Amino acid sequence: MMLSRASKYAILSTLFLAExxxxxxKISVKVIAxxxxxxxxxxAKLFQQLVRGxxxxxxxxxxxxxxxxxxNGKRTVLDIIENIDGLTRLNExxxxxxxxxxxxxxxxxxxxxxxxxxxxxxxxxxTIMEFSKEITSQGRKLTLKDITPEFK
Amino acid sequence: MMLSRASKYAILSTLFLAExxxxxxKISVKVIAxxxxxxxxxxAKLFQQLVRGxxxxxxxxxxxxxxxxxxNGKRTVLDIIENIDGLTRLNExxxxxxxxxxxxxxxxxxxxxxxxxxxxxxxxxxTIMEFSKEITSQGRKLTLKDITPEFK
DNA sequence: ATATATTAAGACCTTTTTATCTTTTATATG
DNA sequence: CATATAAAAGATAAAAAGGTCTTAATATAT
Ligand code: FES
Ligand code: FES
Numbered sequence: 401m402m403l404s405r406a407s408k409y410a411i412l413s414t415l416f417l418a419e420x421x422x423x424x425x426k427i428s429v430k431v432i433a434x435x436x437x438x439x440x441x442x443x444a445k446l447f448q449q450l451v452r453g454x455x456x457x458x459x460x461x462x463x464x465x466x467x468x469x470x471x472n473g474k475r476t477v478l479d480i481i482e483n484i485d486g487l488t489r490l491n492e493x494x495x496x497x498x499x500x501x502x503x504x505x506x507x508x509x510x511x512x513x514x515x516x517x518x519x520x521x522x523x524x525x526x527t528i529m530e531f532s533k534e535i536t537s538q539g540r541k542l543t544l545k546d547i548t549p550e551f552k
Numbered sequence: 553m554m555l556s557r558a559s560k561y562a563i564l565s566t567l568f569l570a571e572x573x574x575x576x577x578k579i580s581v582k583v584i585a586x587x588x589x590x591x592x593x594x595x596a597k598l599f600q601q602l603v604r605g606x607x608x609x610x611x612x613x614x615x616x617x618x619x620x621x622x623x624n625g626k627r628t629v630l631d632i633i634e635n636i637d638g639l640t641r642l643n644e645x646x647x648x649x650x651x652x653x654x655x656x657x658x659x660x661x662x663x664x665x666x667x668x669x670x671x672x673x674x675x676x677x678x679t680i681m682e683f684s685k686e687i688t689s690q691g692r693k694l695t696l697k698d699i700t701p702e703f704k
Numbered sequence: 705a706t707a708t709a710t711t712a713a714g715a716c717c718t719t720t721t722t723a724t725c726t727t728t729t730a731t732a733t734g
Numbered sequence: 735c736a737t738a739t740a741a742a743a744g745a746t747a748a749a750a751a752g753g754t755c756t757t758a759a760t761a762t763a764t
Contacts, residue, residue, distance in 0.1 A: 402554030405752070408648040415659065428710065442753050448712060461761030462709045494671075496560040507567065507687045511674060515667030519646075522663060535659045557722070580740065594723050600742060612741045613731030 407484045409438045410446050414480055417456055417468050418532035426458075426465030446484065453483040455528075473529035481523065490520065559636045561590045562598050566632055569608055569620050570684035578610075578617030598636065605635040625681035633675065642672065 403411075413432050421427045429447060433440040447466055450456045455475050458466045481490060493500035494512045502509070526534070555563075565584050573579045581599060585592040599618055602608045607627050610618045633642060645652035646664045654661070678686070 403646070403648075405648060411647060426710095430710090439753060441755070444711080445713095445753085451711085458711060459761065460709080460711045460759075462707095462763060464710045464761065466711085494555070495563060496555075496557060505690075507683065508671060508674070511671050512667070515664070515670075518667075519660060519663050522660070531659065538657075540657055540659055540661075578740095582740090591723055593725075596741075597723085597743095603741090610741060611731075612729075612739080613733090614737095614739045615732065616730085616740045618741085 404485050406446055407481050409443055410480050410484045411477055412436050415532050418528050421467040423467055426467045428465045455479055455483055474527045476524055477531055478523040556637050558598055559633050562632050562636045563629055564588050567684050570680050573619040575619055578619045580617040607631055607635055626679045628676055628679055629683055630675040
């Protein structure tokens with residue numbers, strides 16, 4: 401029931417691409433890594449895998465970089481997680497029991513279940529583009545940086 | 553927002569003690585480890601720490617073992633987690649952002665928050681003994697073993 | 705064509721988590 | 735008091751996760 405750090409980075413940076421990139425405006429790992437404050441070479445690795453998984457796109461060379469095509473934007477956040485972590489992590493019992501279902505619930509199963517359904521539903525049913533729109537419309541942020549309060 | 557395996561083992565085995573042990577009936581690591589299917593020496597280490605944290609009790613020698621005193625039974629599941637993992641893990645943002653609060657919510661914050669409050673509340677407000685009663689009354693199980701269906 | 709920018713690929717390193725092993729210490733019981 | 739039994743302590747090992755570095759491939763602009 402938890403994401404690896406890798407998945408988290410992948411989600412944030414893909415959402416970043418959704419918001420800031422296009423086929424005519426590609427972005428380099430370096431810029432993204434700095435923007436969302438994630439280790440550069442680690443993100444590069446993740447991006448390679450996301451490209452192989454056809455979740456994001458890339459071109460090499462000058463003015464190259466990473467971006468989302470229309471088609472990429474129709475993938476889901478769950479696709480990202482599946483690509484990086486696989487799906488088992490998300491379905492695991494919160495206390496680590498071998499199965500997680502209502503038939504053999506662990507002590508916290510019925511607290512966890514509604515949450516799991518809620519978050520899984522959202523990750524499964526919204527496209528990356530829709531998800532991204534929801535974020536920008538709500539003015540949420542996509543960085544791991546500390547938000548330094550502005551005193552001015 | 554996730555527990556380490558160590559915490560999970562600790563929770564399960566403490567609940568096991570709540571259900572099966574008493575000051576007059578102590579249980580060895582070996583028995584517990586086999587019952588809930590957890591690596592024996594690893595659990596032994598965890599138990600040492602839980603004893604130091606006064607969450608469970610132990611005596612050495614013949615007929616020794618681990619058990620809960622009345623006082624132990626009044627601790628909470630959150631105490632177990634705090635003792636093993638610390639509290640930061642539980643409070644972390646689901647996407648790994650630096651702060652998790654309503655003022656600077658991440659894209660999934662408002663899905664995660666009610667769950668977090670629910671589970672944290674339960675872990676904080678019920679004693680281990682209460683928690684355990686709730687479990688036994690509902691016939692839930694405390695093992696990591698595969699539940700082999702009984703065909704008889 | 706060539707230089708350059710940028711990703712791709714793979715080997716490698718570090719840290720954290722999980723797990724084991726060995727020795728010491730305490731204690732109940734005969 | 736001797737012995738057996740079980741936990742405590744500490745050293746070590748194995749595995750997984752996270753992170754880095756170096757070299758190759760490739761697309762673009764000049
Ligand atoms: S969360 Fe434990 S069985 Fe579902
Ligand atoms: S879960 Fe991400 S900010 Fe609260």
